[in-house]
Amino acid sequence: xxxxxxxxxxxxxxxxxxxxxxxxxxxxxxxxxxxxxxxxxxxxxxxxx
Amino acid sequence: xxxxxxxxxxxxxxxxxxxxxxxxxxxxxxxxxxxxxxxxxxxxxxxxxxxxxxxxxxxxxxxxxxxxxxxxxxxxxxxxxxxxxxxxxxxxxxxxxxxxxxxxxxxxxxxxxxxxxxxxxxxxxxxxxxxxxxxxxxxxxxxxxxxxxxxxxxxxxxxxxxxxxxxxxxxxxxxxxxxxxxxxxxxxxxxxxxxxxxxxxxxxxxxxxxxxxxxxxxxxxxxxxxxxxxxxxxxxxxxxxxxxxxxxxxxxxxxxxxxxxxxxxxxxxxxxxxxxxxxxxxxxxxxxxxxxxxxxxxxxxxxxxxxxxxxxxxxxxxxxxxxxxxxxxxxxxxxxxxxxxxxxxxxxxxxxxxxxxxxxxxxxxxxxxxxxxxxxxxxxxxxxxxxxxxxxxxxxxxxxxxxxxxxxxxxxxxxxxxxxxxxxxxxxxxxxxxxxxxxxxxxxxxxxxxxxxxxxxxxxxxxxxxxxxxxxxxxxxxxxxx
Numbered sequence: 001x002x003x004x005x006x007x008x009x010x011x012x013x014x015x016x017x018x019x020x021x022x023x024x025x026x027x028x029x030x031x032x033x034x035x036x037x038x039x040x041x042x043x044x045x046x047x048x049x
Numbered sequence: 050x051x052x053x054x055x056x057x058x059x060x061x062x063x064x065x066x067x068x069x070x071x072x073x074x075x076x077x078x079x080x081x082x083x084x085x086x087x088x089x090x091x092x093x094x095x096x097x098x099x100x101x102x103x104x105x106x107x108x109x110x111x112x113x114x115x116x117x118x119x120x121x122x123x124x125x126x127x128x129x130x131x132x133x134x135x136x137x138x139x140x141x142x143x144x145x146x147x148x149x150x151x152x153x154x155x156x157x158x159x160x161x162x163x164x165x166x167x168x169x170x171x172x173x174x175x176x177x178x179x180x181x182x183x184x185x186x187x188x189x190x191x192x193x194x195x196x197x198x199x200x201x202x203x204x205x206x207x208x209x210x211x212x213x214x215x216x217x218x219x220x221x222x223x224x225x226x227x228x229x230x231x232x233x234x235x236x237x238x239x240x241x242x243x244x245x246x247x248x249x250x251x252x253x254x255x256x257x258x259x260x261x262x263x264x265x266x267x268x269x270x271x272x273x274x275x276x277x278x279x280x281x282x283x284x285x286x287x288x289x290x291x292x293x294x295x296x297x298x299x300x301x302x303x304x305x306x307x308x309x310x311x312x313x314x315x316x317x318x319x320x321x322x323x324x325x326x327x328x329x330x331x332x333x334x335x336x337x338x339x340x341x342x343x344x345x346x347x348x349x350x351x352x353x354x355x356x357x358x359x360x361x362x363x364x365x366x367x368x369x370x371x372x373x374x375x376x377x378x379x380x381x382x383x384x385x386x387x388x389x390x391x392x393x394x395x396x397x398x399x400x401x402x403x404x405x406x407x408x409x410x411x412x413x414x415x416x417x418x419x420x421x422x423x424x425x426x427x428x429x430x431x432x433x434x435x436x437x438x439x440x441x442x443x444x445x446x447x448x449x450x451x452x453x454x455x456x457x458x459x460x461x462x463x464x465x466x467x468x469x470x471x472x473x474x475x476x477x478x479x480x481x482x483x484x485x486x487x488x489x490x491x492x493x494x495x496x497x498x499x500x501x502x503x504x505x506x507x508x509x510x511x512x513x514x515x516x517x518x519x520x521x522x523x524x525x526x527x528x529x530x531x
Contacts, residue, residue, distance in 0.1 A: 022334045033189050
């Protein structure tokens with residue numbers, strides 16, 4: 001699998017992961033799978049990679 | 050009469066009533082209610098077909114459809130789908146698939162008016178995916194997903210390719226589409242290069258043999274409709290799609306089809322999605338499908354595959370067993386059996402048995418398997434005395450016939466599967482060959498055995514009363530074949 005990064009949703013605080021090369025620092029809003037909130041990775045309170 | 054899904058279900062219910070459990074209460078597949086039922090059953094080791102009589106659609110209304118689940122979770126049912134007996138679930142099923150897979154049966158085209166799948170047609174503003182029951186499978190899935198088979202047509206060769214691909218609900222007329230770099234990806238790439246939209250149709254429900262056929266491991270360029278016909282044992286009936294006419298023919302006897310196009314240059318975030326590996330694939334940027342039509346039979350029976358579980362694993366394994374048997378037979382004619390075990394998601398771990406005549410045939414067989422299918426990651430080759438459908442038997446051969454420094458080969462930098470979490474590269478993986486066969490050129494010990502004559506003359510019931518025998522429980526690991 002490609003390299004991933006775990007991201008925390010700033011709205012519901014739950015975590016999910018994304019494709020690093022395609023979405024890390026690209027300015028593309030991520031979609032929280034739990035609450036549907038869209039946010040930039042820079043807005044995440046915690047990122048693990 | 051052409052084969053269709055409702056006919057298959059009716060026969061299954063008639064012949065084996067306990068195989069199909071009708072759920073009369075409303076079930077909301079988008080609220081994990083269906084997959085919760087499936088996991089409860091799975092934990093009890095039970096895998097019936099669930100037929101939802103009142104599935105809710107994405108508007109939380111009772112949809113005018115039925116919904117079938119877990120069709121492929123038992124190899125016995127897959128054997129029935131190919132017209133075999135349930136008892137033929139192991140090697141005979143693989144070999145029958147192998148036999149049919151060498152053939153092609155050209156499809157036939159019928160008029161739209163005769164096509165059952167176009168009894169109800171919705172186009173333009175009448176199209177609304179929320180009218181359908183769609184399953185949300187696992188916790189991290191961001192939306193309901195249709196996980197059945199999009200078909201695309203190659204713009205140069207004109208052949209059709211059908212593949213299981215996940216599509217994420219993104220709006221009433223919009224789906225996100227994930228593709229690994231395989232055949233449909235190749236087709237879509239050609240349209241994309243020409244800045245043209247890719248016509249696509251998702252065959253949401255058809256006869257199980259259709260889906261077993263769709264999973265054939267043929268080379269790019271082989272027409273899947275003709276291959277599916279060979280596996281179904283009859284020509285696949287096609288008709289013109291509503292959106293693209295004769296430029297994209299669709300299966301006439303399907304239960305429901307979603308038509309649409311993939312616009313060039315458009316990508317949206319899609320996923321995560323619980324995948325066949327038992328892990329979530331990450332959220333990615335993926336193409337979208339703009340849905341242009343939904344056509345279906347009246348009172349259509351929809352289906353899905355429970356991805357990441359037996360249902361998904363078994364349907365993927367059987368076609369690979371058949372296809373790889375044929376490929377290996379070309380280089381090692383004494384191949385006896387090929388099996389993709391549940392422990393490897395019926396994708397990654399391939400067990401091959403051969404009646405080895407000369408040293409070196411083992412690697413010939415393993416390399417053929419690795420070359421034919423990029424899913425295959427670990428190949429264990431055993432002798433013909435080992436039952437490849439019994440993983441304990443295979444591991445016994447590994448334990449007693451393998452020296453790791455001599456019998457294990459690693460091949461680095463080979464195309465793998467993008468969803469394998471152990472891969473650190475997006476595409477490339479390492480493959481392993483384990484030669485668990487006995488050597489031909491040196492003396493090797495023999496397996497223990499109680500004489501056949503003794504087994505024939507000594508009968509248990511002559512020594513232990515039948516009522517006691519019947520009350521004895523088998524050890525839990527005894528039914529290890531799967």
